[in-house]
Amino acid sequence: MNETVKTERVRLSAEDWEDAALELIAEQGVGALAVESLARDLGVTKGSFYWHFRTREALLQASIERWEQYVEREVISQIGTIADPRLRLPELFRRVAHEVQPHRVYAALLKALDHPLVVPVMARISQRQMEFLRQLYTEAGLDAQASLNRARLTYAAYVGFLQLNFTPGLPRVSHEDFDAYVEHMLATLTPV
Secondary structure: OOOOOOOOOOOHHHHHHHHHHHHHHHOOOOOHHOHHHHHHHHOOHHHHHHHOOOOHHHHHHHHHHHHEEEEEEEHHHHHHHHOOOHHHHHHHHHHHHHHHHHHHHHHHHHHOOOOHHHHHHHHHHHHHHHHHHHHHHHHHOOOOOHHHHHHHHHHHHHHHHHHHHOOOOOOOHHHHHHHHHHHHHHHHHHHO
């Protein structure tokens, strides 16, 4: 008896391509994003890509804007709903600390600040995050200048830690050490 093997065609959405692109960016950087290799990794032809995007740059743009929207929706908006401003900062630190994929994408984008599609997204993200932190510190009782300085220090600590953690050749921080670092940041940067 001869069985007919039916091959199922994979249909990917634009979001599937964007997710795969973000994963590749997180692992290998913006420069590694290539349609052909991404299609191969996804097990589809390049035709699937062109159904959703005209160019590699269009995919890159959509992907990093999707990441930006995720950061806005999942971090800033959700933390903003916490009524007590003194509880927002610890929740922000703990939540952000344990979201690995967004950190990896952020670190990769920091390395691509010479790319014309990356620059405006990173500028918007940085401005919003700095303003959000400044507002949190103001609502927690610090004056305007102290809030701005504390926001800068907090943001610099975040970006600096990413840089250290994703720099080749430097030892990775264990989960226990990372949790201790987060608690130290909380104790150092949260107003009493």
